[in-house]
Amino acid sequence: MTRVYNFSAGPAMLPEAVLEQARDEMLDWQGTGMSVMEMSHRGKAFMSIAEQAEADLRELMGIPDSYRVLFLQGGASTQFAMVPLNLTAGGATVDYINTGAWSKKAIAEAKRFCNVNIAGSSEAQNFTTVPAQDSLQLSTDAAYVHYTPNETIGGVEFPYVPDTGEVPLVADMSSTILSRPVEVERFGVIYAGAQKNIGPAGLTLVIVRDDLIGKARGGTPTMLDYKVHADNGSMYNTPPTYAWYLAGLVFQWLKRNGGLAAMAEVNRRKAEKLYAAIDGSDFYSNPVDPACRSWMNVPFVLANPGLDASFLQEAEARGLTTLKGHRSVGGMRASIYNAMPEAGVDALIEFMADFERRHG
Incomplete structure (x- = not known):
């Protein structure tokens, strides 16, 4: 067998060492006599996997105790709706920075729930750059500011983290998470689909500050409420257990590599x-x-x-x-x-x- 160099934007390559470990543990995880994908998500064995994965991610990213880490489903696209549902009340104004295809999708979804102010856009430049910090037209009453640090399709990346003052900053980090250090404290919410730098498709990471949890607007579906997932350790329903396990192996690989x-x-x-x-x-x-x-x-x-x-x-x-x-x-x-x-x-x-x- 010859492995190729897979330049896919996602699902993307996984570290070979991670795949080899998963292969070796496929039929029998640490003497349990079963595969991780066969385990009860509430059983002792999987709970240990889940807890270790979160601990390793917190160590890697320096996530403070004042933030919750959620292992969810639905991809980053579901977060386009979960963010406004959890962070705003009806009639709220939110700021979005438009730098490409994924920003536009997030904006379109937010418009279903909020008054969206486009605080900056590079559409006139065909999304080949990002708006400068001093050009952003931020609202005085925004519930949050949303941006996409890296646009996967256009290959455009912010060289700075927007300064939003006391207004929570929300970031779709699907393409950049774990690629470099990040100051988590500068963000209210970080979310990322797993299939680029974290693990296989099917898992979504959400890192959300405690004070932003428990404020979902009335009528928010149970599965779209951050508090429900935070209160239940991301196990209100059956989570994507095998993807969670593989993400944990990736976190360990990152730690081993510095x-x-x-x-x-x-x-x-x-x-x-x-x-x-x-x-x-x-x-x-x-x-x-x-x-x-x-x-x-x-x-x-x-x-x-x-x-x-x-x-x-x-x-x-x-x-x-x-x-x-x-x-x-x-x-x-x-x-x-x-x-x-x-x-x-x-x-x-x-x-x-x-x-x-x-x-x-």
């Missing part, structure tokens, strides 16, 4: 060398403002789009897969999350140079 500071150095290096290869060529280009380029998702286009199909076919033959760009952007996109080894980025750069020599 934590988020060490991961940040590797991720910075991977991104810098790939952007350098693109910028050093007349054959490839990246449209994003260099100050706002994502570490995690690197889109690029070929000077001759007629070569796109050949590029993808030849890359696949080299074991470099899932490089086709999103349909709304075109070209290519290399997602280089934590589990993408530096050797994978090196292999992509080598192939790009070879393809340019032969087709440029």
